[in-house]
Amino acid sequence: MKFNFRMPTRIFFGQHCVTEHSGDMAVLGKRALIVTGGSSSKKNGSLDDVISALNKEGISYEIFDQVEQNPSLNTVYQGGGQARKLQADFIIGIGGGSPLDAAKAVAILAVNDITPEELMAKNWVKDPLPVVAVPTTAGTGSEVTPYAVLTVDWAETKLTITGEKLFPVVSYLDGRYMLGLPWQVTVNTAVDALSHSIEGYLTKRATVITDLLALESIGTIGRLLRTMDPQHITISQREELLYGSLLAGMVIAQTTTTFVHGLGYPLTYYKGLPHGLANGILLKSSLAFIARAVPERVQRVIEALGCGDLQEVGELLQRVLTPVQLKLTAEELAFYAAKAMRSKNLANCFQPPSAEDLQWILADSGLV
Incomplete structure (x- = not known):
């Protein structure tokens, strides 16, 4: 009977939870970068819900929708560059495990000018930006983990970044987004x-x-x-x-x-x-x-x-x-x-x- 348990993510579960509990994003800042894939979040309604919530709270945003399956280092560096240019206060990941994991890496790169080797070795100085997670598949659990899994070509496999600050601060889970899967x-x-x-x-x-x-x-x-x-x-x-x-x-x-x-x-x-x-x-x-x-x-x-x-x-x-x-x-x-x-x-x-x-x-x- 000796153990520890850490779960710092605030979880909202249920239909329409994004718009009903949008206030938890308002405290994170005034500028957000949405990290997602090319089409699914547009089709399943999750992106519209997030945008409505941001508008409701007076939060400006940009969208980075280039995340592929098994996201690459090149992709997250592009997202990190957009986040820096925007001077984002927080990152919102919408999608399956790939966009959620990419969002965590983007949150690191938004405030750390580091090489890919340093990223994968967790050699960053500044804490990543806060991450909000909106899963649209029921599989990875990335909305409640401190992990980001990326495809790393020099290792010819997928590798994991781990960090306490990679736990999303807020996660919204709405089963409606999965009805069309x-x-x-x-x-x-x-x-x-x-x-x-x-x-x-x-x-x-x-x-x-x-x-x-x-x-x-x-x-x-x-x-x-x-x-x-x-x-x-x-x-x-x-x-x-x-x-x-x-x-x-x-x-x-x-x-x-x-x-x-x-x-x-x-x-x-x-x-x-x-x-x-x-x-x-x-x-x-x-x-x-x-x-x-x-x-x-x-x-x-x-x-x-x-x-x-x-x-x-x-x-x-x-x-x-x-x-x-x-x-x-x-x-x-x-x-x-x-x-x-x-x-x-x-x-x-x-x-x-x-x-x-x-x-x-x-x-x-x-x-x-």
Whole structure:
């Protein structure tokens, strides 16, 4: 019973929460840079709601809408330059994990003239600008984490910036923004959130508090994956997915992730698999490996998912995820495993995997 828990983000959850609680942005300043993608925030209504809230509070703004999937260093430096020119008081991220993570990096670069190497090494002097997060997918949990994940070409993978001041100061969660998401995006992001809560539960950094959050998240997302109709996802189900993702974000904000994320990153960087899908195809075999060290905790995960055994877990994931027609060579297996072995998070595992273990997980996941 020895632990710490830090969650400095003010959370507003519910329909129309952005406009109803706009006053929490007014105290952050008079100029905001909105960081988002090219089109989704315009289509789902989130951008209009944020602009209405800013107008209501007399806050001027500019929009940086160049964020791509898996944002690059070049993109966040462009955003940082616009924020400096605007002399922004705070940054608003609207979108999935990519815009939210990019917004955090832009918040750093708005006040720090540093190189990409210094950015990734957390060698900045001034605290980042405050960040407001408006998620429009239910997956990354970035609205409640101190992490920003960026694509770094010199490392040929995705790398994470971590900092206490990267927790968003305010997050607005409205399930309406997800009503138009296609099934594939809905499931991939949901499985990303599921991976967060499972990895956070199966780590030595787990606590009694994170266990409560993780099991609630796993149970909620698992039930929805079993019961959602791909052709008709209700607003209530969207809100539950968002709730499950929020809890999962709270979990990894305390525990970080494990080798599942580290092993999934090469599949995204080199093979272009969506992040949640990459994690999802690895989950069942990863659970089988972790069960060698902590079978009782893996069993609780299986039960929380509403499944009878690991085979049923695998069948559930196969049923909801898009089939992956991907076969890795022996050289790729070894290379991807070696890259994942560099992750600091492996030390958090109850039984840290070897490179051979990671190759086995890739192969057992049907990638050979």
